[in-house]
Amino acid sequence: MKNQIYLYPVETIKHWYVTVVGGQSADLKPNQVGVNMEALAENTDIVPNEDTVMISKLEGRGMPLLTKTYFTVVPLDKNSPDALLKSPIGEVVFPAQVKKEWFLEPVEIGESVVLNNVLSQRYPNRLVNYMDRFIKSRSGMPYIEFDEN
DSSP states (O other): OTTOOOOOOEEEETTEEEEEEEEEETTSOTTEEEEEHHHHHHHOOOOTTTOEEEEEESSSOOOOGGGOOEEEEEEEOTTSHHHHHTOTTSOEEEESSOOGGGOSSOOOTTOEEEEEOHHHHHSOTTHHHHHHHHHHHHHTOOOOOOOOO
8 A cells, every 4th residue: 555645643732643533343352452553653653563642532531641542552464354444544543342341432434533543652661551451450440461472
């Protein structure tokens, strides 16, 4: 797809990217969100399979920082055909099972969301994942186990 223009994600503030929801796919694990690989490389500083993002609706109420869910960003390519079809111009694709506690309000296909990559960029060595796991395990809240691969 050379010479393809990827409209999303758009960096509005350093390490904050606005994109739209492209849909859901069984190609993704519960702790992952996907973005077209070429759009990710062209429009962001996100390191695929390593960086984690918090996602919130562009318009709407935000969740408190300590209750937000963190997702690993994966590049969508021919190895994830269903998800790639839902991200032709850089839309974010959620895992097949979006859980209610991930957002205060339901997120619809075509709705604008923010991929917040600030913590992942500022704090190295997956500190964000460990912090999330520690806080949520102590409070009894569910948390996502991240693969260390």
